[in-house]
Amino acid sequence: xxxxxxxxxxxxxxxxxxxxxxxxxxxxxxxxxxxxxxxxxxxxxxxxxxxxxxxxxxxxxxxxxxxxxxxxxxxxxxxxxxxxxxxxxxxxxxxxxxxxxxxxxxxxxxxxxxxxxxxxxxxxxxxxxxxxxxxxxxxxxxxxxxxxxxxxxxxxxxxxxxxxxxxxxxxxxxxxxxxxxxxxxxxxxxxxxxxxxxxxxxxxxxxxxxxxxxxxxxxxxxxxxxxxxxxxxxxxxxxxxxxxxxxxxxxxxxxxxxxxxxxxxxxxxxxxxxxxxxxxxxxxxxxxxxxxxxxxxxxxxxxxxxxxxxxxxxxxxxxxxxxxxxxxxxxxxxxxxxxxxxxxxxxxxxxxxxxxxxxxxxxxxxxxxxxxxxxx
Amino acid sequence: xxxxxxxxxxxxxxxxxxxxxxxxxxxxxxxxxxxxxxxxxxxxxxxxxxxxxxxxxxxxxxxxxxxxxxxxxxxxxxxxxxxxxxxxxxxxxxxxxxxxxxxxxxxxxxxxxxxxxxxxxxxxxxxxxxxxxxxxxxxxxxxxxxxxxxxxxxxxxxxxxxxxxxxxxxxxxxxxxxxxxxxxxxxxxxxxxxxxxxxxxxxxxxxxxxxxxxxxxxxxxxxxxxxxxxxxxxxxxxxxxxxxxxxxxxxxxxxxxxxxxxxxxxxxxxxxx
Numbered sequence: 001x002x003x004x005x006x007x008x009x010x011x012x013x014x015x016x017x018x019x020x021x022x023x024x025x026x027x028x029x030x031x032x033x034x035x036x037x038x039x040x041x042x043x044x045x046x047x048x049x050x051x052x053x054x055x056x057x058x059x060x061x062x063x064x065x066x067x068x069x070x071x072x073x074x075x076x077x078x079x080x081x082x083x084x085x086x087x088x089x090x091x092x093x094x095x096x097x098x099x100x101x102x103x104x105x106x107x108x109x110x111x112x113x114x115x116x117x118x119x120x121x122x123x124x125x126x127x128x129x130x131x132x133x134x135x136x137x138x139x140x141x142x143x144x145x146x147x148x149x150x151x152x153x154x155x156x157x158x159x160x161x162x163x164x165x166x167x168x169x170x171x172x173x174x175x176x177x178x179x180x181x182x183x184x185x186x187x188x189x190x191x192x193x194x195x196x197x198x199x200x201x202x203x204x205x206x207x208x209x210x211x212x213x214x215x216x217x218x219x220x221x222x223x224x225x226x227x228x229x230x231x232x233x234x235x236x237x238x239x240x241x242x243x244x245x246x247x248x249x250x251x252x253x254x255x256x257x258x259x260x261x262x263x264x265x266x267x268x269x270x271x272x273x274x275x276x277x278x279x280x281x282x283x284x285x286x287x288x289x290x291x292x293x294x295x296x297x298x299x300x301x302x303x304x305x306x307x308x309x310x311x312x313x314x315x316x317x318x319x320x321x322x323x324x325x326x327x328x329x330x331x332x333x334x335x336x337x338x339x340x341x342x343x344x345x346x347x348x349x350x351x352x353x354x355x356x357x358x359x360x361x362x363x364x365x366x367x368x369x370x371x372x373x374x375x376x
Numbered sequence: 377x378x379x380x381x382x383x384x385x386x387x388x389x390x391x392x393x394x395x396x397x398x399x400x401x402x403x404x405x406x407x408x409x410x411x412x413x414x415x416x417x418x419x420x421x422x423x424x425x426x427x428x429x430x431x432x433x434x435x436x437x438x439x440x441x442x443x444x445x446x447x448x449x450x451x452x453x454x455x456x457x458x459x460x461x462x463x464x465x466x467x468x469x470x471x472x473x474x475x476x477x478x479x480x481x482x483x484x485x486x487x488x489x490x491x492x493x494x495x496x497x498x499x500x501x502x503x504x505x506x507x508x509x510x511x512x513x514x515x516x517x518x519x520x521x522x523x524x525x526x527x528x529x530x531x532x533x534x535x536x537x538x539x540x541x542x543x544x545x546x547x548x549x550x551x552x553x554x555x556x557x558x559x560x561x562x563x564x565x566x567x568x569x570x571x572x573x574x575x576x577x578x579x580x581x582x583x584x585x586x587x588x589x590x591x592x593x594x595x596x597x598x599x600x601x602x603x604x605x606x607x608x609x610x611x612x613x614x615x616x617x618x619x620x621x622x623x624x625x626x627x628x629x630x631x632x633x634x635x636x637x638x639x640x641x642x643x644x645x646x647x648x649x
Contacts, residue, residue, distance in 0.1 A: 042565070
């Protein structure tokens, strides 16, 4: 029952506050600060953060449903919320010291500071080992130099987790993670990227030029980057899968509505068997995607390993979202290709869910490793 | 401490539901439920009274077990406990029997209440009868269609809509009011509130036997109202589609509706042409 009420609660907010502006903020690539301010006191930025730090302390399934419902209406804001929660705040709660948690989590959970996760660089992405940003210890500080690209929430982030190499001479080049706050001298934000989809999210580059952070801002220990990154991305994948599912759901609902209304040959589209088959396939894929996602959430909630299952959910939900939004455009015909109709936005938004927080190819690596390790 | 009761109802989210000719009721189970809009406003009014004067809010609903959802939602918003009146014997009640059961539940579960809040009507049946009937059953002063309220000590001053007038009335507690959706815009539920409502919130299930109702009592039998038929209103007017170049369409539009457009903008368009 709780999950049903969570869904209704988030849907009501999203339909009341985000639906009227979703088209406009996509067109103008605007981050909707006014709505974000309304979301802050409702705990959207502390979904799984412990209550003692001001979070809602939700379970993973409620978290997924929340992201799904926001993304069903506005995937750009869904992206902001999921990245903030899963790879922005969660690693601090999971790996942070008591002092780091007390210092950063209340700010993040209230949404006063928006989180970002900065791994990707010009020569690093799927290859997490290719990080070239450096963090050199100098007394009780680290000096960070480097450039991060395609940072979700980059333009508005207040707290960024930066992956940097602390020991550049070491051939293993193990990365470490630093918590860097906006306003730290040497930390600057680049231009907002002009992207195909998720346009309301201010994705940008972040620059670090002799950026000095206190040594106490090191998350975990030196060289823990890979461990922290992989753990964060396991949770992040649940969020992106949920986001893709929300987009697919929206495209499906629009297709059902349109095929009932649109008349061709004096009959509604929905009366043609071809369209019925399309809708049946879309409904089946969405159901399968949802079940895979909730299975991964259930495993996480019962403290069982869920890495491969989250990767399966992310892989399937994102590829299904691309197929379903493509089909939705097809059902809508010329109108589907028009920016006047929301399915055009869903179509553009869906594609990137196959790319970020681990491409579909990387998900297959994670899944196949789990499969092969079981057999041997 | 002032004791407030808010009677709420879970209604279907859709505007039209199929009619079951056999049971002569709407097939409510086919749609997702939500808190009736006017009930949300009534709850918001009660929450504001509690915030200003302190107090304890009991939310009460009668319905299938699923109606617990709206009680949890109300607790997440700030109500202190929920009472769920659920029993197959209570199902199928008309407004008369609904107010009878609610009154017995209030007498039994909250005998020392001060003020009862109801929504002025429900989106699924629109009778607006339960609130006024409940005040009769409880034998307390009642006022319907309340837009604003102000409590001073035990004196409640309300502003209510009466035909086209706004009436200001005062009465001493205990009493009952039904709220319109004019003021008291409901706040959003916080996710931490929801989590807490499910973890720690108190919802008391109550059946007909708990209320000491007659063993022979059944809502379907005891309800004097019989609904004979339900049908959807059919729109009488057809859409008018004008075709052609925009200038031609606008000319057609003005020619056809010049009196209406002129009336709306306060100009005689015929005179001009």
